[in-house]
Amino acid sequence: MGGGYTTNPDDYSLLEEVGYGASATVYRAIYLPSKDIVAVKCLDLERINSNLDDIRREAQTMSLIDHPNVIRAFCSFAVNQNLWVVMPFMAEGSCLHLMKSAYPDGFEEAAIAAILKETLKALEYLHRHGHIHRDVKAGNILLDANGVIKLGDFGVSACMFDTGDRKRSRNTFVGTPCWMAPEVLQPGSGYDFKADIWSFGITALELAHGHAPFSKYPPMKVLLMTIQNAPPGLDYDRDKRFSKSFKELVAMCLVKDQTKRPTAEKLLKHSFFKQAKPPELSVKKLFADLPPLWDRVKALRIKDDAQLALKKMPSAEQEAISQSEYQRGVSAWNFDIQDLKFKASLVQDDDENEDTKEDDVNPTSSVNNDASDSKTACGELNSASEIVPSDEVAPAESLSNEGDAPESNMLDKGSILEKSITKTDQLPCTSDKDATQAKTRVLTGRKRQTQSGPLVAGVVLNHSKSERTRYLERSENESSQSIDKIHQVRKAPSFSGPLNLPNRASGNSLSAPIKPTGGYRESLDEKSKANLVQIKGRFSVTSEDLDLVKDIPLSTVPRRSPQDSSLRKSASMGDWIYDSNKMPIPRDNNSSSVHSNLPASFLMPHLQNLFQQTSLQQDLILNLLSSLQTAEVVEASQNGKLPPLPRTSENNGSVEVSDRERLLLTKVSELQSRLTFLTEELTAEKLKYLQLQERVDAITSREEGQKGDADA
Numbered sequence: 001m002g003g004g005y006t007t008n009p010d011d012y013s014l015l016e017e018v019g020y021g022a023s024a025t026v027y028r029a030i031y032l033p034s035k036d037i038v039a040v041k042c043l044d045l046e047r048i049n050s051n052l053d054d055i056r057r058e059a060q061t062m063s064l065i066d067h068p069n070v071i072r073a074f075c076s077f078a079v080n081q082n083l084w085v086v087m088p089f090m091a092e093g094s095c096l097h098l099m100k101s102a103y104p105d106g107f108e109e110a111a112i113a114a115i116l117k118e119t120l121k122a123l124e125y126l127h128r129h130g131h132i133h134r135d136v137k138a139g140n141i142l143l144d145a146n147g148v149i150k151l152g153d154f155g156v157s158a159c160m161f162d163t164g165d166r167k168r169s170r171n172t173f174v175g176t177p178c179w180m181a182p183e184v185l186q187p188g189s190g191y192d193f194k195a196d197i198w199s200f201g202i203t204a205l206e207l208a209h210g211h212a213p214f215s216k217y218p219p220m221k222v223l224l225m226t227i228q229n230a231p232p233g234l235d236y237d238r239d240k241r242f243s244k245s246f247k248e249l250v251a252m253c254l255v256k257d258q259t260k261r262p263t264a265e266k267l268l269k270h271s272f273f274k275q276a277k278p279p280e281l282s283v284k285k286l287f288a289d290l291p292p293l294w295d296r297v298k299a300l301r302i303k304d305d306a307q308l309a310l311k312k313m314p315s316a317e318q319e320a321i322s323q324s325e326y327q328r329g330v331s332a333w334n335f336d337i338q339d340l341k342f343k344a345s346l347v348q349d350d351d352e353n354e355d356t357k358e359d360d361v362n363p364t365s366s367v368n369n370d371a372s373d374s375k376t377a378c379g380e381l382n383s384a385s386e387i388v389p390s391d392e393v394a395p396a397e398s399l400s401n402e403g404d405a406p407e408s409n410m411l412d413k414g415s416i417l418e419k420s421i422t423k424t425d426q427l428p429c430t431s432d433k434d435a436t437q438a439k440t441r442v443l444t445g446r447k448r449q450t451q452s453g454p455l456v457a458g459v460v461l462n463h464s465k466s467e468r469t470r471y472l473e474r475s476e477n478e479s480s481q482s483i484d485k486i487h488q489v490r491k492a493p494s495f496s497g498p499l500n501l502p503n504r505a506s507g508n509s510l511s512a513p514i515k516p517t518g519g520y521r522e523s524l525d526e527k528s529k530a531n532l533v534q535i536k537g538r539f540s541v542t543s544e545d546l547d548l549v550k551d552i553p554l555s556t557v558p559r560r561s562p563q564d565s566s567l568r569k570s571a572s573m574g575d576w577i578y579d580s581n582k583m584p585i586p587r588d589n590n591s592s593s594v595h596s597n598l599p600a601s602f603l604m605p606h607l608q609n610l611f612q613q614t615s616l617q618q619d620l621i622l623n624l625l626s627s628l629q630t631a632e633v634v635e636a637s638q639n640g641k642l643p644p645l646p647r648t649s650e651n652n653g654s655v656e657v658s659d660r661e662r663l664l665l666t667k668v669s670e671l672q673s674r675l676t677f678l679t680e681e682l683t684a685e686k687l688k689y690l691q692l693q694e695r696v697d698a699i700t701s702r703e704e705g706q707k708g709d710a711d712a
């Protein structure tokens with residue numbers, strides 16, 4: 001396809017490596033027939049949680065794109081286990097690499113304004129054409145030698161108007177956690193192009209500081225912080241250098257309620273961009289005195305690798321991998337759950353406290369964000385809990401002074417405060433990222449063993465009032481103290497822990513609640529709104545969802561093992577991906593008619609039964625989740641429910657502690673497997689329920705039609 005470039009790999013001579021990410025290495029290359037310099041992005045298909053068709057489609061989309069601020073693919077083709085995407089060479093690489101090489105504390109405001117404005121133009125174009133980029137970040141903002149700015153990397157973009165499987169997969173977890181909007185991180189809540197606006201806001205902070213907020217934390221922790229903490233902003237002393245309009249722009253983008261975020265079109269009219277100079281003036285000088293891109297990238301690679309080489313201890317090595325990946329800002333769209341848990345354990349408390357002051361909490365968030373923001377799509381997060389820095393105690397009383405929130409709301413707030421990640425179990429890191437320096441032209445696949453599993457950590461679950469009250473009483477500080485205690489006992493940093501779960505829930509799903517009148521519904525584009533069938537609790541059932549369910553004849557929804565499930569977990573983060581290959585498809589559209597002749601009265605008891613089962617299973621899952629919380633394990637231990645930690649005078653208890661930890665870890669692993677299994681079952685039940693409901697609706701409307709005909 002396109003652009004006068006052939007799809008014959010022999011026509012390309014790959015030169016230096018000019019970039020690398022989670023799934024790809026990018027080379028400067030010569031297109032031999034014309035001697036054009038191009039960039040060839042070699043995507044390692046084995047590392048991509050997506051099938052070849054999806055990626056091809058993505059590349060095709062890229063090739064259709066025609067905007068000066070969006071990178072266009074000239075062509076793409078498969079080479080062994082790789083997909084090569086040929087695109088214009090952007091001689092100065094990404095903003096991320098530029099910052100890493102020369103501006104570790106970020107750019108000056110004039111350059112930021114130019115970069116953001118061009119990026120926004122790209123987003124406005126993409127959104128207008130129905131695309132969600134889904135991976136807006138400095139690493140994907142590319143610069144050429146003239147200061148021209150283009151948004152690249154459609155690795156994870158989705159088409160909003162697409163009606164096929166890709167649209168369904170919008171409920172999956174792809175992207176890079178630091179930049180991801182809260183609604184994207186909460187399975188099931190649904191998101192749209194406004195997710196890009198959030199990422200755009202995070203990118204603005206990244207350009208201002210040299211790194212994204214929370215970037216030093218492992219993905220799982222970032223995920224929790226994004227969901228639970230106040231949106232980050234430009235509110236610290238170090239941000240005094242920035243103008244009011246820049247701060248305001250960032251605050252407008254980083255509103256948790258997606259419906260309250262402005263569109264790209266609107267943002268372009270913001271006063272911040274009025275005085276933005278053309279990028280040739282403000283951006284070009286950023287790289288005037290720097291060595292060529294490939295030398296910079298090489299230096300960065302060497303730095304990364306040196307970091308790894310320095311640390312020979314297994315745990316330290318893991319830490320280095322974790323840190324370097326995050327510092328490089330790679331995408332984490334192929335998460336390995338075990339790996340995440342492990343990495344979540346690697347951040348030292350000291351770091352945490354320090355970073356908490358800087359990144360985690362936005363002291364003026366309650367000002368920056370619309371008050372109603374706190375009660376919408378993001379798990380009813382609230383300003384009261386959000387504005388309390390996690391390193392300052394937030395006593396229950398102070399919450400109740402926060403204003404006029406009703407009591408129930410306050411209880412939710414309290415429960416949300418229970419938010420630390422514990423770091424107490426030891427799970428093997430299954431990732432084999434080795435940061436190899438091999439500059440192979442054809443990338444060899446580095447298999448990541450990904451484990452399916454629900455994103456239980458990000459789940460916001462329902463608790464009884466007493467439980468919630470208990471959580472309210474247990475301040476965030478207390479919980480972090482208990483974690484500190486664990487750490488005092490446990491010295492080995494390689495021991496990671498079950499992720500502590502936010503303790504709030506609603507009755508019927510593992511995802512955050514969506515207000516029936518707000519959140520997702522309001523943010524749906526017109527087309528999606530038209531498709532909206534109903535909102536049940538937090539479930540927004542669209543006709544597309546029903547399409548999905550339609551494909552599954554009731555009798556063929558088996559109780560299945562996780563392995564052969566046609567609904568597989570996204571390797572990323574616990575959302576369900578529909579695997580059309582495994583899902584039985586009815587031969588004809590009339591296959592449901594057998595069932596649809598059943599009277600509603602016959603179906604109702606079944607529906608009720610299913611509903612009951614679902615609730616029971618949810619309770620069970622809830623219990624399992626609770627038992628996964630290390631804080632509670634510790635508490636129990638202190639209450640004497642678990643055998644006390646043995647100590648000897650010689651080893652001060654360290655050997656026994658390890659044994660005990662292993663024991664607990666085994667238990668945690670078991671529970672997690674059970675949880676995964678139960679979650680699958682639950683989803684199967686939900687699908688059945690939806691299918692039945694659809695049929696009831698069909699019967700009802702047919703009956704009504706018949707009645708109408710009879711009346712007529």
Ligand SMILES: Nc1ncnc2c1ncn2[C@@H]1O[C@H](COP(=O)(O)OP(=O)(O)OP(=O)(O)O)[C@@H](O)[C@H]1O
Pocket residue numbers: 018019020021022023024025026039041071087088089090091093094096097135139140142152153155329330331332
């Ligand atoms: N056309 C290009 N010209 C020059 N450099 C490029 C080009 N495209 C990408 N790069 C460089 O390569 C890096 C990695 O590319 P890209 O982001 O597409 O890969 P990825 O594996 O999808 O990365 P990520 O993990 O960030 O999503 C970019 O950050 C950028 O520095």
